[in-house]
Amino acid sequence: MGITTGDGVRIAYRFDGDRDKPVLLLSNSIGTDLHMWDGQVPALTEHFRVLRYDARGHGASDVPSGPYSLDRLGRDVVELLDALGLQRVHVLGLSLGGIVAQWLGIHVPERVDRLVLSNTAANLGPADQWDQPIADLLAAPDMRATAERFLNNWFPPHMLQDEVVEPFRRTLLATKREGVAGSWAAVRDYDLRRTAALIEAPTLVIAGEHDTVTSAAHGKELAEIVPGASLTILPTVHMANVEAQPEFLEAVLTFLTEER
Structure with missing residues (x-):
């Protein structure tokens, strides 16, 4: 299923779980698609109707050329919620998905539970460090080198040949x-280091102790910026939802279902 955004881009999505449960929106990282959450969906749907989507440029969504902006990625989600008639949802995002989730908490607080x-x-500067990787990627013959670099940044060495990682490799190689x-x-x-302080929603920050992409220090900084945020540090690299699935699910479900 899909919707078309105001700038003409198709965004693919899917629901899992019962219609009478509260909706939990999941937002994916760069180089993945909505299937990055496959392992967690069975546990999450015990409590929520899970809404997943492919961020523009990924999966079954359209791949416009040129630079994307965080505002546009955030508006993609708002337009998806509007099209589906969803006024207020829980939001879980990882990596870029977590950046988009911050944007939602800042700019459309009425939509986020x-x-x-x-x-x-909250920021991954300095900005100029990204220019050469972008140029190199666009000049590369394919995604092979980038895929292996991503996987080495996402998972510990002992997991790289694990069958759970293979779908991530296939998705990376198929990503444009x-x-x-x-x-x-x-x-x-x-750069959300100032504006993340405007987030009103109850917030849980999860960081990976060994994450080299968004470090534990990044997680601590974010938890200090967002008012009242709690912080959980897991003994993982970047894909905490996969590497430490039981601990990740326990942290997420405890936070989302606890009485307030």
């Missing part, structure tokens, strides 16, 4: 370079 920001950051480069541009240009 509780917020989980996993393996993400323009989608990754456009998303990197959004990461290059964003």
